[in-house]
Amino acid sequence: MKPKRREPIAALILLAFTSIAPVSLCCQDLLCYVDFIDTLTCEYRKDKDLNSSVSHALSANWTFEEWNDTCLLDECEKNHYICTIDMEDFTVDGMCTVTIITKINGRYHSKQICQPFNIGNKFKPVPPFNLTVSLSENYNISWKTLYDNHDTRGGELAYELSYKKDGESWLNQKTIQVLEDEKNVVLLRSSFQAGEQYVARIRTQPKIYLSDIYQGHWSEWSTSITWTTPANDRTVKAQIGMISGMVAILAFLGILMTCFRYSPPIWKKVWVLVPDPEPFFKPLYKGHQGDFKVTHNL
Numbered sequence: 186m187k188p189k190r191r192e193p194i195a196a197l198i199l200l201a202f203t204s205i206a207p208v209s210l211c212c213q214d215l216l217c218y219v220d221f222i223d224t225l226t227c228e229y230r231k232d233k234d235l236n237s238s239v240s241h242a243l244s245a246n247w248t249f250e251e252w253n254d255t256c257l258l259d260e261c262e263k264n265h266y267i268c269t270i271d272m273e274d275f276t277v278d279g280m281c282t283v284t285i286i287t288k289i290n291g292r293y294h295s296k297q298i299c300q301p302f303n304i305g306n307k308f309k310p311v312p313p314f315n316l317t318v319s320l321s322e323n324y325n326i327s328w329k330t331l332y333d334n335h336d337t338r339g340g341e342l343a344y345e346l347s348y349k350k351d352g353e354s355w356l357n358q359k360t361i362q363v364l365e366d367e368k369n370v371v372l373l374r375s376s377f378q379a380g381e382q383y384v385a386r387i388r389t390q391p392k393i394y395l396s397d398i399y400q401g402h403w404s405e406w407s408t409s410i411t412w413t414t415p416a417n418d419r420t421v422k423a424q425i426g427m428i429s430g431m432v433a434i435l436a437f438l439g440i441l442m443t444c445f446r447y448s449p450p451i452w453k454k455v456w457v458l459v460p461d462p463e464p465f466f467k468p469l470y471k472g473h474q475g476d477f478k479v480t481h482n483l
Contacts, residue, residue: 212283212285212297212299212300214229214230214231215227215228215229215231215283215285215299216228216229217245217281217283217302217307218307218308218309218402219272219275219281219304219307219308219309220272220308220309220310220311221272221275221304221308221310221332221335221338222272222311222331222332222335223269223270223271223272224267224268224269224270224272225245225256225258225267225268225270225281226265226266226267226309227243227245227258227265227266227267227283228264228265228266229241229243229264229266229285230264236289238289238290239287239288239289239294240287240288240289240291241266241285241286241287241288242257242285242286242288243257243258243266243283243284243285243286244256244257244258244268244283244284244286245258245268245281245282245283245284246281246282246283246284247270247275247279247280247281248279248280248281248282248301249275249276249278249279249280254270256268256269256270258283273335275304276305277303277304277305277308277398277399278303278305279303279304279305280301280302280303280304281301281302281304281307282298282299282300282301282302283298283299284296284297284298284299285297285298285299305398305399305400306399306400306401307400307401307402308391308399308400308401308402309401309402309403309404310330310332310338310342310389310390310391310401310404311330311331311332311404312387312388312389312404312405312406312407312408313328313329313330313344313387313388313389313404313407314328314329314330314331314407314408315328315329316328316385316386316387316407316408316409316410317410318385318410318412320374320415322374323371323372323373323374324371324372324373324374324376324377325369325370325371326346326369326370326371326372326385326387327368327369327370328344328368328369328387328407329368330342330368330389333368340366341366341391341392341399342366342389342390342391342392343362343363343364343365343366343389343390343391343392343393344362344363344367344370344387344388344389345360345361345362345363345387345388345389345390345403346360346361346363346370346385346386346387347359347360347361347385347386347387348383348384348385348386349383349384350378350381350382350383350384351381351382351383351384351411352382359376364392364393365392366392377414378414379414379415379416379417380413380414380415380416380417381413381414382411382412382413382414383411383412383413383414384409384410384411385409385410386406386407386408386409386410387406387407388403388404388405388406388407389403389404390402390403390404
């Protein structure tokens with residue numbers, strides 16, 4: 186849905202309605218940003234955390250050169266509000282005014298009109314997605330964004346890729362800055378240890394050199410991806426040698442157990458050539474009638 190241009194009468198009515206409440210120059214407890222796809226997100230915490238009887242209703246008024254529009258923000262989770270509107274034709278010089286109505290125990294209490302902000306200064310992109318890792322000579326990490334085919338936002342993003350060993354804290358992460366709106370980065374194989382598991386994620390923000398157009402925020406991190414690096418040749422050889430040694434030991438032990446179980450006692454085979462003294466002593470026994478005394482005549 187493209188933004189609609191309001192009729193002059195409707196615009197005058199809206200102007201008269203919003204002029205009833207004073208404009209707040211602060212709204213310090215309100216934080217809003219747009220993704221330039223279809224969502225305005227606002228976070229407003231004032232009073233609500235302290236008093237459960239307090240509730241807020243937020244609305245946003247979009248103002249451009251030739252048209253304006255309004256949307257109501259729904260509370261998607263505690264203190265977070267969103268409104269959905271097609272932003273395909275939104276320009277960075279558009280203005281947004283958020284109105285906050287406060288209720289206590291369901292009854293109207295007050296109305297606050299926050300200072301208009303330039304939506305180009307509140308650009309928080311949708312996180313990249315479809316993060317993939319492939320290996321040829323080196324590692325190629327690629328991703329996609331919802332802005333790839335966007336008429337006005339395409340080519341205006343930079344990226345930050347981070348990776349670490351799986352199981353380690355993200356405090357130990359390594360980061361790669363991708364300053365151009367490229368959808369892939371090549372990392373040397375030597376950047377990773379062989380046979381280890383790694384996890385990577387990526388986020389995006391408007392390019393730094395477009396700061397005169399955008400004053401944006403980092404997106405949330407993408408869904409992470411995990412992969413295992415292949416073992417190197419030395420590791421493979423060591424593993425093969427270890428396995429071969431274990432197989433040889435087990436085979437030797439198996440042969441010994443077989444021999445002890447099914448063969449005659451091994452001492453008979455080992456000592457079979459030891460001379461038997463019985464043939465030597467038998468004549469002496471008969472000749473001397475069992476008397477082996479030796480008499481020496483000096």
